Amino acid sequence: MTPLYLDANATERLRPVARAAVIAALEAGGNPSSVHGDGRAARRRLEEARERVAARFGARPADTVFTAGGTEANALAIAGLGRGRRVLVGATEHPAVLAAAGPAAEVVPVLADGRADLAALERMLASGPPALLCLMAANNETGVLHPIAEAAALCRAHGALLHMDAVQAAGRGPLPGGADSWAISGHKLGGPPGAGALLLRPGLDLPALIAGGGQERGRRGGTEPLPAIAGLGAAQAAPGEAARLAALRDRIEAGLAGRAIIAGAGVPRLPNTSCIILPGVAAETQVIALDLMGVRVSAGAACSSGKVARSPVLAAMGLGDLAGCGIRVSLPWDAPEDAPERFLDAWAAMRSRLSKNAA
Amino acid sequence: MRILVAMSGGVDSSVVAGLLKEEGHEVIGATLQLYDHGAATSRKGSCCAGQDIHDARRVADTLDIPHYVLDRESRFRDAVVQDFADSYARGETPIPCVRCNQTVKFEDLVGLARDLGAEALATGHYARRVEGAGGAELHRAADPARDQSYFLFATTREQLEFCRFPLGGMADKAAVRAAAARLGLSVAEKPDSQDICFVPEGRYSDVVAKFRPDAAEPGEIVHLDGRVLGRHAGIARYTVGQGRGLGQASRDGDQPLYVAAVDAGRRRVVVGPRTALPQAEIAVEAVNWLDAPSAVPRPCQVKLRAREAPQPALAEWDAASGQLRIRPEAPAIAAPGQACVLYDGDRVLGGGFIRRAA
Numbered sequence: 001m002t003p004l005y006l007d008a009n010a011t012e013r014l015r016p017v018a019r020a021a022v023i024a025a026l027e028a029g030g031n032p033s034s035v036h037g038d039g040r041a042a043r044r045r046l047e048e049a050r051e052r053v054a055a056r057f058g059a060r061p062a063d064t065v066f067t068a069g070g071t072e073a074n075a076l077a078i079a080g081l082g083r084g085r086r087v088l089v090g091a092t093e094h095p096a097v098l099a100a101a102g103p104a105a106e107v108v109p110v111l112a113d114g115r116a117d118l119a120a121l122e123r124m125l126a127s128g129p130p131a132l133l134c135l136m137a138a139n140n141e142t143g144v145l146h147p148i149a150e151a152a153a154l155c156r157a158h159g160a161l162l163h164m165d166a167v168q169a170a171g172r173g174p175l176p177g178g179a180d181s182w183a184i185s186g187h188k189l190g191g192p193p194g195a196g197a198l199l200l201r202p203g204l205d206l207p208a209l210i211a212g213g214g215q216e217r218g219r220r221g222g223t224e225p226l227p228a229i230a231g232l233g234a235a236q237a238a239p240g241e242a243a244r245l246a247a248l249r250d251r252i253e254a255g256l257a258g259r260a261i262i263a264g265a266g267v268p269r270l271p272n273t274s275c276i277i278l279p280g281v282a283a284e285t286q287v288i289a290l291d292l293m294g295v296r297v298s299a300g301a302a303c304s305s306g307k308v309a310r311s312p313v314l315a316a317m318g319l320g321d322l323a324g325c326g327i328r329v330s331l332p333w334d335a336p337e338d339a340p341e342r343f344l345d346a347w348a349a350m351r352s353r354l355s356k357n358a359a
Numbered sequence: 360m361r362i363l364v365a366m367s368g369g370v371d372s373s374v375v376a377g378l379l380k381e382e383g384h385e386v387i388g389a390t391l392q393l394y395d396h397g398a399a400t401s402r403k404g405s406c407c408a409g410q411d412i413h414d415a416r417r418v419a420d421t422l423d424i425p426h427y428v429l430d431r432e433s434r435f436r437d438a439v440v441q442d443f444a445d446s447y448a449r450g451e452t453p454i455p456c457v458r459c460n461q462t463v464k465f466e467d468l469v470g471l472a473r474d475l476g477a478e479a480l481a482t483g484h485y486a487r488r489v490e491g492a493g494g495a496e497l498h499r500a501a502d503p504a505r506d507q508s509y510f511l512f513a514t515t516r517e518q519l520e521f522c523r524f525p526l527g528g529m530a531d532k533a534a535v536r537a538a539a540a541r542l543g544l545s546v547a548e549k550p551d552s553q554d555i556c557f558v559p560e561g562r563y564s565d566v567v568a569k570f571r572p573d574a575a576e577p578g579e580i581v582h583l584d585g586r587v588l589g590r591h592a593g594i595a596r597y598t599v600g601q602g603r604g605l606g607q608a609s610r611d612g613d614q615p616l617y618v619a620a621v622d623a624g625r626r627r628v629v630v631g632p633r634t635a636l637p638q639a640e641i642a643v644e645a646v647n648w649l650d651a652p653s654a655v656p657r658p659c660q661v662k663l664r665a666r667e668a669p670q671p672a673l674a675e676w677d678a679a680s681g682q683l684r685i686r687p688e689a690p691a692i693a694a695p696g697q698a699c700v701l702y703d704g705d706r707v708l709g710g711g712f713i714r715r716a717a
Contacts, residue, residue: 284427292475
């Protein structure tokens, strides 16, 4: 039986258009900084990708900085925009943002539904010198969408900047406006790993994290990974994709009704993501049991060690012990139509064995 | 059948996974992450550091089996490391490998294996599981130099039914390494693990001091006859029978002195001549039986520390109080906190922890 891949939020399945663009760029070769014809052709490919990414995610090409991925894009923004400012981070931010923000960053709590606590945010913004707020558009584990427009208005009112980690939201629906900078990652939207971008609102500039040959208008040194960037530029969602995935996701959640808890249910979420809590069963056990049945899901953010830990995201939502019992189902763009039934069958088989052993 | 294999990244458990796979079983590998490997990455010859997790994963890749890393840092800290420090602070000499086997390894992994639909849990321990008339029995390994049955006495009978120790019948370590080489495992020549895995550079007293600073406070070294002979830098550094680390209290004239007792309440280390140390009777608590306990005094052999041969003794079990009294044929030195394991020949009958004198 072919495995059922339901871990798009770890890495999205490669889109055929992206694959074709990667291969074309690999075969053409060329360094965009070279003066000669091959260099000019590579430069054209790079700028075409930049224009597509800029247009798709709401920035000007001149304000679109290619990086090696989402982590670097977040780090570039936080290092550059956070200079001389207090840094505030949402309680459910990705480790890439938390690590870049550092231990001194102040944490903005979330409500029980997973969304940023705007009242708390306003108090924090008002109580100190100008800040940089880092708030993700959509959470990687629950898919919960944060109230970015409202947070952006509060930031403007208090002279703060807003950096938005849009790594999970990009490509899965329209991005909210109002941020000063936002980060995306190619492999989360159907491109290859190895390319991401930081997009800036007009008029904002920042220094490079990685110096070098002056590429990316001096904001990111190093020869551009053109095949990955070309793939990122080409990786576009098909019309109707989000609605199709939302319908599959809703069928999964309907099939679990009364047997599991869905984190963040009832607030706007990504169409493809469901965080399913089975009380009393370690997320780790669930992930392994499902994997052995050919169903690929995850718990928490993918960690380099491959270990599964209690979810800080669910803990921040006040879920207590349940924070160790949630798995993330994230449908890829090419999820099969029978994905809900296959998932529910495996989940039911897992649950019945676990309850038998508990008895 | 589906078998969960506890893989440390060392040669022993790697060979277990390889042999079971070769026999046609559906093997699932699991590696426990027991402490932050950042602090231990440079450490050689101990289990479960970052390199060991990497090695376990590479072995699983070679064998083409699914493999999972299980985060057990907080469980290990609470159940094993804290207990280790608490035991020293009580004036005992703990045996953390038994605690780890009791909790993180067998209790947790047997549960996980059942949850995953596995029919057995296999480990790289050198011990034999023998099907007896009354169920699974635990026996000493074929290679007496490698035998680890002492550390497995606390395995419950139910756990033992579920466990497999495929290396128990191996003639020696060379045979295991040869099997690893034959299976093409990169860890075939990896050094053996040593000491206590979570103690960096062998300074276990530093770990104890971190968890229980009271066990690192100085105090007096006192002779059995009451004379104060010197001072010590923390009771955690001493175990009954020890002759080193006593400074000027290591001799009484010509007579060498040894630790006779650790009095945690008064932070005193009590020393005496060698002849004063052996006990005619040893009290044992937290007893686990792997055979039906006998209502009458039972002749057997006992092992009071990891590196000694079992000695003849008589075991008296009081089921009502859960206390076991051991009368060794020749009086023996017993360090509170260490395991006392009972054997009938090769078979482990049960065991418990040596209790402090009241």
